[in-house]
Structure formats: C-alpha cells, structure tokens
Amino acid sequence: MLCADQNFDIAQVIRFFRSKAGELIIYYELEEGERSSSRGIVEVCPETHRITRFLEKPEEGRTASRLASVVFYCIRRDTLSYMSNFISLQPQATGRTFGLFWEWLINEKQLDVFGMKLPTGFQLIGQVGLSDYTKWLTHYSTKKQDDPAKPITCRSYARVGLMGNPSDGFNGKTIAMTISNFWAEVTLVESQTLVLVPHPLNDPTEFGSLQDLFCISRREGYLGGLRLLQATCKKFYQFCSKRGIALTKQNFTLKYDTNIPRQVGLAGSSAIVSATLKCLMEYYNINDNDLPKPIRANFILSVETDELFITAGLQDRVVQVYEGLVYMDFSKKLMDEQGYGNYTSMDMSNLPPFWLAYLSDPSDSGRIHSNIRQRWLNGELVVVEAMRSFAELTDQARAAIKERDWSSLAQLMDRNFELRRSIYTDDCLGPGNLRMVQLARQFGSAVKLPGSGGAVVGLCLDQARLVEMRQAFQEAGCVFCVIAPYNPAASSVGGLH
Numbered sequence: 254m255l256c257a258d259q260n261f262d263i264a265q266v267i268r269f270f271r272s273k274a275g276e277l278i279i280y281y282e283l284e285e286g287e288r289s290s291s292r293g294i295v296e297v298c299p300e301t302h303r304i305t306r307f308l309e310k311p312e313e314g315r316t317a318s319r320l321a322s323v324v325f326y327c328i329r330r331d332t333l334s335y336m337s338n339f340i341s342l343q344p345q346a347t348g349r350t351f352g353l354f355w356e357w358l359i360n361e362k363q364l365d366v367f368g369m370k371l372p373t374g375f376q377l378i379g380q381v382g383l384s385d386y387t388k389w390l391t392h393y394s395t396k397k398q399d400d401p402a403k404p405i406t407c408r409s410y411a412r413v414g415l416m417g418n419p420s421d422g423f424n425g426k427t428i429a430m431t432i433s434n435f436w437a438e439v440t441l442v443e444s445q446t447l448v449l450v451p452h453p454l455n456d457p458t459e460f461g462s463l464q465d466l467f468c469i470s471r472r473e474g475y476l477g478g479l480r481l482l483q484a485t486c487k488k489f490y491q492f493c494s495k496r497g498i499a500l501t502k503q504n505f506t507l508k509y510d511t512n513i514p515r516q517v518g519l520a521g522s523s524a525i526v527s528a529t530l531k532c533l534m535e536y537y538n539i540n541d542n543d544l545p546k547p548i549r550a551n552f553i554l555s556v557e558t559d560e561l562f563i564t565a566g567l568q569d570r571v572v573q574v575y576e577g578l579v580y581m582d583f584s585k586k587l588m589d590e591q592g593y594g595n596y597t598s599m600d601m602s603n604l605p606p607f608w609l610a611y612l613s614d615p616s617d618s619g620r621i622h623s624n625i626r627q628r629w630l631n632g633e634l635v636v637v638e639a640m641r642s643f644a645e646l647t648d649q650a651r652a653a654i655k656e657r658d659w660s661s662l663a664q665l666m667d668r669n670f671e672l673r674r675s676i677y678t679d680d681c682l683g684p685g686n687l688r689m690v691q692l693a694r695q696f697g698s699a700v701k702l703p704g705s706g707g708a709v710v711g712l713c714l715d716q717a718r719l720v721e722m723r724q725a726f727q728e729a730g731c732v733f734c735v736i737a738p739y740n741p742a743a744s745s746v747g748g749l750h
Contacts, residue, residue, distance in 0.1 A: 262502045266369060269497055270327040275365030277327035278304060278355065279499065281372070282542075283319045292321035293352040297368040302497040304366045307359040309352035323371060324351065335362065369497040372538040404442040407531035409524040410739045411435035411513045412572045413609060413703035413710045416669055417581075417647035422566030423629050423640040424585040426647035428599070428654070429572040433739040434609070437511035437524035439482070441532040443503060449482050450508035455515075472614070473515060478525050482507050484560035485529040492552060493539070500537050507532070514732070517611040518704025520569035526553045527573045547593040550574045569704075571596050576741040578604075580651050584644075599651070601743075605659045606719065607736040610693075610726045611708035612685045623681040639676045643669070663699035663712045670701040682706065692729060696722040710736070 270277040280295050289311060296306040296318045308316055339357055343349045358364050410431040417427030451458065456477035460466040486507070493500050507529065513521035530553060534544060544552070553570040557563040571594070572579045578601045583594040628636045646665050653661040670690065679687060686702060689709045693700035698713035713719040719735075726733040 261371075262500060265494060266325075266327070266499055269367075269369050269494060269499075273302075273365075273367045275303070275367050276329060276332055276358075278307075278366060278368050279323045279325040279371050280320045280368050281323055281370065282540075283321050287321075289313065289316070289319065289321070293324075293355065294318050295320050295322055295368055302367050302369070304359055304368045307352075307355045307366075309350070309356045320368070320370075322352070322355070325371075326351070326355075332358075332364065335364070367497065369499050370543065371499045372501075372540075372543065404440050405532050405535050406438060406440045407528045407535070408436050408438045409527035409531070409573045410437075410576065411519040411521065411524060412569055413519070413607070413736065414568060414701075415578075415607075415703075415710065416650040416665060417643045418568060418669075418702070418704065419566065419625075419673070420640045420643035420647075421568035421581065421583050422626070423636075423643075424583050424588065425640045426580070426582050426584070426644040427568045428578070428580050428647055428650055429568050430578045430601075430607075430736075431572055431576050431739040431741075432609070433737045434734055435511075435513040435519060435521075437478075437509060437513055437521065437528050439507060439509045439525065439528040439532050441505050441507050441536055443536075444506040445504060447486075447504045448506040449479055449486075450506060451479050452477060452509060452511075455479075455511070478509050478511065478522075480561060481522060481525045481556070482509060482529055484556050485526050486533070488552065488556045488560060489530065489533050492544075493537075496543070498537075498539065498543055503536070505536060514611055514615075514708075516615040517707030518702065519611070519708060520573065520704065522557060522563060523553055523565070523569045523573055526556050527570065546574050547571075547591075547596065550596075551593055567594065576739060577601055578654075578738070578740075580647070582644075599654060601738055601740045603657065604738055605662075605712055605714065606716070607738075608698075608711050608713060608719065608723075608733065609703065609708060609736050610689055610711075610731045610733045612689070613730055613732055615685065615707035623677055625676060636676055639672055642672055646672070659712065659714060663714065666699040666701045666710075666712060673702065688729070689726070689731060692725060693722065696725070698722060 266277070266279065278295060280297070283289060283292065290313060291310060294308045294311055294316055295304045296316060297304055297320060306316070307322070335358060336354065339354050340349055355366070359366050410433060412429050412431050414427060414429045417425055418429070421427045455473065456479045457469060460469065490500065509525055509528070511521060511525060513519050513524055515521055530549065533539070550567055550570040553574070554565060554567055557565050567583060568581060571581050575596055575598055578599040580597045580599055581594055587594050625636060629640065646669055650662055650665045653665065674682060683706060686706050686709065690700050693709060693711050696713065696718045697715065698711045698718070700709050700711040702708070703710035713722060723733045
C-alpha cells in the first residue's frame with residue numbers, strides 16, 4: 254500500500270477506532286478516472302460515520318458513492334468469530350475475500366462498522382503494474398525534491414451587516430456583505446516542526462519603552478491574532494478526529510497579516526480564523542464534502558466561543574465562508590432541525606454606493622452586547638418582539654435589493670438602527686457611535702451599525718453630499734471610505750490558493 258509517503262498517522266486511526274463501538278474501515282475518495290467497479294465501495298452516514306452499505310466492486314450506476322475501502326481494517330476481538338461463520342458459508346475459495354466478508358457483515362448481519370476517511374492518494378501494490386508503481390514512487394520523490402515548501406496563502410474579508418443585526422444570535426434574520434477594503438491573510442508553508450509566527454504589530458513582545466507598551470496595550474488590547482491561529486489548529490485536529498478524517502503527519506508554519514481595524518465590529522477575529530481554516534483545508538486536502546459551508550461557519554464560531562470565550566453570533570462566520578452578499582435565516586426551527594440556518598447568496602450587480610466610517614480610537618464605542626441576551630432568554634416581550642422586527646426588516650430589505658429600490662433600503666437601514674437603539678439604549682451604544690450616526694444624518698444619509706460597535710455603515714444616494722460627508726467625518730477624527738464590495742464570482746482572489 255502506498256499511502257502519502259511516510260506521513261500516515263496510524264495513532265489517530267487507533268484513537269478513532271477505540272472511540273467507536275464497532276469495527277473500522279479506512280476509505281478514500283476515488284480520483285477522477287478511477288472506476289467504482291474496481292474497488293469495495295462504502296456508503297457512509299456523515300453524522301454518525303457509520304457505514305450503512307458496503308458494495309464489493311459494484312456495477313456502474315448501482316451506487317452514487319465514490320468512497321472506496323483501502324483494505325485497512327480495525328476489528329474487535331469479539332468480531333473475529335464472524336470470519337469463521339462467513340468462511341463456512343463460502344465453499345469456493347474465490348468467495349472468501351475481505352470485500353465480500355464486509356458486504357455480508359454490514360449488509361446482512363448489520364453489525365456496526367464505522368468509516369474513517371483518508372484524504373490522500375492510495376494504490377494497492379497487488380493491483381498495479383510496474384509502471385504504476387514507478388509512477389507513484391516518482392510522484393513522492395519529485396514532491397520532496399521540487400518544491401516541498403510551496404506556501405499556501407488564503408484571504409478572508411471584513412464584513413458589514415447591512416440589515417437585521419444583531420438578531421443573528423437571537424434566531425433572527427440578517428443580510429451582510431464582505432468588503433475588499435479590509436482583509437485578513439494567512440500563509441501556511443510546510444516545515445519540520447509546527448510553528449506559529451507572531452505578528453510584529455498585533456502580537457508584540459518587544460517595546461521601545463514602558464510608554465510604548467502602555468500606548469500599544471491601550472489601543473490594541475492584550476489579545477492578538479496568535480491565539481486565533483492556535484485555537485483554529487487545535488479545533489481543526491479535534492474536528493477531523495471526531496469526524497473520522499485521518500490527517501497526515503505533516504508539520505507547517507503559520508503566519509498572518511491583517512488590515513482590518515480592531516475593536517470596531519468588522520469581524521476581524523473571525524476573518525483570521527476563516528483564512529486559517531482555508532489554509533488547513535487545502536494543506537490536508539479537506540474538501541466541501543468533508544466540511545460543508547454551513548458546518549464550516551459553525552466551526553469558526555466554535556473556535557471563538559468555545560475555545561476563546563468570545564461573544565459572537567453566526568452572521569460574520571457565514572458571510573465570510575460564503576462571501577459576497579448573503580441573506581441569512583437563523584430561525585429557531587431551522588437551527589433546531591439542522592443545526593444551522595438557511596443561507597442564500599444574493600445578486601451583487603449594480604449595488605448602490607455604501608460607505609463606512611469608524612472611530613480612530615474605539616475606546617468609547619460602548620458595551621454593545623449589554624444584557625440583551627439574558628433578557629431574551631428570559632422571554633422579555635420587548636426584546637423578543639424587537640428580534641422578530643429585525644427579521645421582518647431583513648425580509649423587506651431583501652425585496653428592496655432584488656427590486657433595486659435603494660430609497661426603500663435606505664429607510665430600512667435607518668429603522669434598523671432606531672430599533673437597535675430602542676432596546677440597547679444610548680448608554681450602551683456609546684457616545685462615539687451616536688456621534689457618527691448624528692453626523693451622517695446631517696447629510697441626509699441612511700446609517701446603522703455594521704457590527705458590535707465602533708463603526709457605522711451608510712447609504713447616501715446624493716454623490717455631492719457623499720463627498721461633503723467624507724470631509725466632515727475626517728475632520729471629526731474618523732476614518733471614512735467608500736465600500737468596495739467583495740464579489741467572489743468576479744474575483745479569483747480570496748478563495749483557496
């Protein structure tokens with residue numbers, strides 16, 4: 254068996270086997286050109302990882318599965334007796350094969366047999382000729398000689414919540430959009446040991462003076478991006494182990510860069526996690542079937558909430574996974590039934606000129622999350638009704654975007670902010686956010702908070718007033734920019750490189 258050179262991690266396989274109350278079969282996804290009729294094919298339940306059916310060299314069309322057994326099995330002592338029973342049922346030696354044994358054990362005896370995926374290449378030496386054997390040896394030797402350290406670089410983008418936020422954490426509905434103005438980029442390169450490289454600005458360990466330390470800590474806080482890389486790697490290994498994905502023993506070096514302003518509610522932390530996950534998926538050959546987009550968003554959220562105890566909702570992670578302009582429905586029925594919401598990408602052609610402004614010093618951006626969650630959990634009517642109203646505004650905004658009715662969309666953005674203000678109160682929103690809202694309204698622009706606070710997003714349909722407003726924001730000490738929407742359909746940057 255040739256299996257991703259020397260990097261097969263048998264210890265991970267054994268741990269997964271011992272965690273299951275049944276036998277274990279290793280499988281892989283057939284490459285293009287490989288015929289399912291040449292392999293034992295398994296059908297696997299994605300939730301339980303139980304093999305529901307085994308087909309030994311099935312005829313074409315008998316199953317849609319492209320998952321093939323690699324003749325690597327873990328069998329419990331108590332199950333060995335079934336082999337004697339099977340052999341006694343096969344008078345001819347040609348029927349006494351492992352493939353037919355598993356077909357009988359799983360399909361007829363219905364024993365619990367679980368599957369673990371091998372996300373790398375595989376060949377059986379007994380079924381290939383000298384030319385095939387030479388090809389695979391050449392593949393792995395040239396892989397080591399040519400460029401074993403070719404870097405993988407992936408990017409995720411900041412987002413603005415255009416409608417419905419913050420109801421994503423309260424079974425509401427939202428519309429959000431990724432923007433190319435700001436991004437986080439992660440680079441992964443193979444290395445002898447696993448290394449996480451601190452960012453020179455965001456993870457400082459050396460300062461010019463005590464005053465420099467004070468100023469940097471006051472502005473940036475104590476928590477840089479390094480913890481995000483580490484938590485993502487830890488959660489990724491845990492996820493793959495539980496999901497039955499056998500990772501190869503390959504080390505790497507991770508480093509990141511970002512220009513997303515911190516502490517202004519533009520999803521900077523989740524962008525770093527998202528970009529790191531993209532790198533890990535490409536490096537370990539994990540595809541959308543292994544980690545579907547809705548589950549990927551849940552994974553990113555769990556890194557932040559479970560590992561780092563960051564208060565967050567699903568909206569940011571969903572839009573950074575799907576990218577573009579996304580409508581999201583987080584209704585309780587959907588979340589309870591499938592574990593995630595319904596997410597729909599929207600047409601991004603001919604969008605109006607959205608703008609963004611944020612505080613250069615976000616220290617007075619307010620305690621946005623406040624006690625709303627507890628009040629919602631307690632069933633307080635005013636909060637429950639507000640979250641329902643956010644969802645209704647989102648549906649209306651979706652219709653306005655489809656109809657290109659930008660005046661109606663602007664009115665809905667204003668209503669979104671006023672609704673948020675009514676339940677969170679001015680004290681919670683903070684004076685900095687309120688000043689930016691008031692300034693925007695002086696120029697007749699729609700305005701709302703795109704995230705948790707520290708920034709505002711707006712829609713100004715009067716180009717002349719937009720120019721005047723930019724100057725006013727800059728004079729007030731804010732950073733102002735016209736939003737450049739990131740449309741994944743129109744760009745080759747940002748996905749898996």
